Amino acid sequence: MLIEPGELLRDIHTPEDLRKLAPSQLYQVSTELRQYIIDMVSVYGGHFGASLGVVELTTALHYVFNTPDDQLVWDVGHQAYGHKILTGRREVFHTNRLYKGISGFPKRKESEYDTFGVGHSSTSISAALGMAIASKLKGETHRQHIAVIGDGAMTAGLAFEGMNHAGVADTNLLIILNDNCMSIDPNVGALKDYLTDITTSQLYNKFRDEVWRILGKFNRLGVRFQQIASKVENAVKGTVLKQSNFFESLGLRYFGPVDGHDINHLVSVLEDLKHIPGPKILHCVTVKGKGYELAEKDQTKWHAPGTFDKITGEIYKKIYDKPQPPKYQDVFGHTLLELAQQNPKIMGITPAMPSGSSLNIMMKAMPDRALDVGIAEQHAVTVSAGLATQGQTVFCNIYSSFMQRAYDQVVHDVCIQELPVIFCLDRAGFAGADGPTHHGAYDIAYMRCLPNMMVFSPMNELELRNLMFTVSLDEFKKYKSAITIRYPRGEGVIPDWRKPFEKMPIGKGRIIQEGEEVAILTIGPIGNYAVTACQQLAKKGINPAHYDMRFAKPLDSSLLHEICQKFDKIITVEDGCLQGGFGSAVLEWIAENPKTTIPPK
Template identity: 50%
Template sequence: MTNSPVTPLLDQVPTPNELRKLKPEQLRQLSDELRAEMIDAVSTSGGHLGSGLGVVELTVALHYVFNTPEDRLVWDVGHQCYPHKIITGRRDRIRTLRQGGGLSGFTKRSESEYDPFGAAHSSTSISAALGFAMANKLSGKPGRGIAVIGDGAMSAGMAYEAMNNAAQAGNRLVVILNDNDMSIAPPVGGLSAYLARMVSSSEYLGLRSLASRAVKKMSRRMHDAIGKAEEYTRGMVTGGTLFEELGFYYVGPIDGHNLDHLVPVLENVRDTSEGPVLIHVVTTKGKGYAPAEESADKYHGVPKFNVVTGEKQKGSAGPPAYQNVFGDTLADLADSDKRICAITAAMPSGTGIDRFAKRHPERSFDVGIAEQHGVTFAAGLAAQGMRPFAAIYSTFLQRAYDQVVHDVAIQNLPVRFAIDRAGLVGADGSTHAGSFDITYLATLPNFVVMAAADEAELVHMTYTAVEHDEGPIAFRYPRGNGVGVPMPETPQKLEIGKGRIVRGDANKPAKVAILSLGARLEEAKKAADTLEAKGLSTTIADMRFAKPLDEDLIARLARSHEVVVTIEEGAIGGLGAHVLTFATDEGLTDAGLKIRTMRLPDIFIDQDSPEKQYDIAKLNAPHIVETVLKALKHNSASVEEARA
């Protein structure tokens, strides 16, 4: 670690009110200090680095020119908001990013009035900013809606849906297209900047408005022809014809790191009556920090690192990551099955599809941030006889739920869903937690829903999904590394709807049966050790399937045990609800059987270490023991001992 950077000017700017008192020529120094502060902060906390570095100057310029928080600034995704947080009154807590009780790694309404809209998923900013703009217009309040959206987020249809609906907002809506990956129309130095300033200036817009009024007095055909000529002439010089067709006045492209170019354009847009306006800003991800500029993908999200060398803090070697187990297994299976295809929605490395793509590039598809399209695309592949795997994070699959229902489940198409980041996810917090997929998939007819207890089970479930052509099938697995079990040399096809006993005997009478679904199995084993030390015989079943249920196994355990506890990393409505429904329908509770369900609580759990999050959720071994003892009505001393 290094000493904190020297930031004399930034020290004088705790909020945008102080920022707006600076002279324009001071903004370069402020940006340099802000960048240094952000690098140092992320080096101690970890988090998203490259995206924030790319918008330092843009952040300074926006708060300098616009009257935030009255002008509502909405950051798309929000992972680039660290510079924004530093200059909006949160610098003293910036080294608590993504930690328990600290700052969120994304924008969050409860943190600051400068975060008018929480975001951690992509492509929501224009819709939200449009809402702010229209609300102010309708109520007669001042203030604009300003959306900052990256070019990657423009791959989602929602962005265009919002733009298509934006005309009524007039100049109340400003969209900043942060082009930091593949420039739509590269800037050409001073000429590009000059043109951007010119077409956003009040003089140009005034002449344009005057000409427009004059043209309206001409024939309709002449009016349309002149309008098209102006639009396309400007489009050929500066780009942006697509945005003009959607009703936006396009300005750009401009260098997003050149404050001498950026600030005047923003001031022109602020003072114009033209609108809505889209400003195309070209930036460099990782700007100002050489390791991040040279390897933007590796410095998108980082652990703690050495600022001087760029060397990242390495974790101890351990079991393979679940996503890599899935990616390698699928690639192996695809060697001999040409029908296997893999689809990801802009998360190839996060889902392991990058490993598949290296070996089978022609059957690997990154559809961008377009989960809806990705699911229906997979349905089309399946309908034509392919074996598609849609590898999507649990929290992102929610965005495509209608397609899962309408295009996959109703048609009973064999799309395979590999659901990564199932359960709680630590530092990314509630927005990325995979809390609901068991519930929202297991309620659908035709679906098979599995959950891997460990990395070996993930291998078997991947193979089982390949071989399942009777309808849709999903399997979920957590973020991070496996538990260290031996890996199978050959994957096994699991019998659909059948669990396995991992401790005890389903037919032998015992006190307690724990029915585990997914990665809480290790905690169930620890709980069983404690219970048996107390003289309470315990059977453990890894259910494997939330749907269809292993009804025979549940019935046998219910008849031979006094207490049955279900545990899962999902919200209410999952395994526990299905077990309870089956048990009551079959009369299994009539003989005094006690069934208790353990699941995620009815709250959104903020960022913290996974261990602490599962403590908050009461899904660790001591909580399992406590649940059993309460069901058996053991004395309070025993319950307190279970918590210890």
């Protein structure tokens, strides 16, 4: 489907082209850019609301700053569609997130304008600061370094660590706080309230405008006058807000809040800030989904809606003539609520993924026992550990790739302390269109090596449900061990999954199919591929045995003895990395049990 850009956008192939336009044309560029994003995402899918919210900001940044010499770092990156379209990728944008197509996130290999690869949140300040320090060391004092970070990403510890360093690093760093009160779900926490306080203080905003006007004059009078103006400005901010400014207390000059959709004002403000040396932060207030009414009204639904009719807003869904299996995340969400209704000790924790994990089902029914702690995986793990010390049964749901951010907390706060926290790792294995930053490739390897940690993966929805039931029982606590339950993005295989709970044996696998000559050992839903493979092979008269081992740790030693005494050819299959994974575990077991096994091939 041919989607034509507007008449100005058509001739913008790089930001150089954009910078040739008059300021009075930028409103039209923004309008055309927004429409182009709507047109493209409605047909090809992808993230939606976040990019619409930064159309003006994107245009203004590339207009004012000399990108790519000035370095622009997008946090998370799902808001960077406008950036990609303005930086030479408009004509391939229809391949966004498709196999062999362009990435849905900024990617260093893809463009010199993508200064830093992203996908996870809260890295932009540290990355931009690193670039700024390098520029300073190289004497490239003309270069600007800009980190664009959302208020959701700002809640993570890494963002604070970056600001804490930036405040004393004396570099040309501009942090743009894109404040839209949202992550994928509505933002949470005290920082959100603080930002709202600044944004809505009429008295402060009146003073702010006046100070800004004065500051503009002082900027033309030199550094000494800027310092005086800055002191006056700080005093005003502190007095009017009745508290010291959080960002200024970290050594960052705070500017704003400004309307992130007023393109002309944004250009003017950024031009001013370009001439103010040192670390600074501009607070931009934006609306996620801006310019598409439905996306503005239901920002979570329109975060990444899939393809849709841009006129009616109808989101296209496949229509089936028979019941379909549920998503694993929904099995998790409904099962946890069911268990929590029977067991008052159960709690649920998510770091900013209520809808992505389906913990929102329990949050709605039991808001005191299911908590969204913000984009803060480290905190999510340690708060779960704290709850576990008090006897709570904690299900901490984190995407597999996001759990990488909280590894020390798993080791230090959970495993060493023998706390029976139940980690549910969604998006394990290949995540799909989100790409390498989101593939849950490593969790079997990084969890399996830890003492006091079990690793399980269900082959289907019933196994997930029954294992959740099993580990929710008090008797699981006798193991003094945490457990990782990993399952993939997307649907399972059993439409009729709401069956009565059954207790599962810990550390035990099962046989799926008896066979000859070869044994296929699988873990997790990938075992269903092995079932299909066995059906294909049966047509050729080949009948391998198939075992669903369920646990990568502890391995089912007695079943492995049985398998290895019967077969000298074993194939392991897992949706995870080779080194350190389930296959490695089986090889280690065989190496440790040489006398009971036929040498495997």
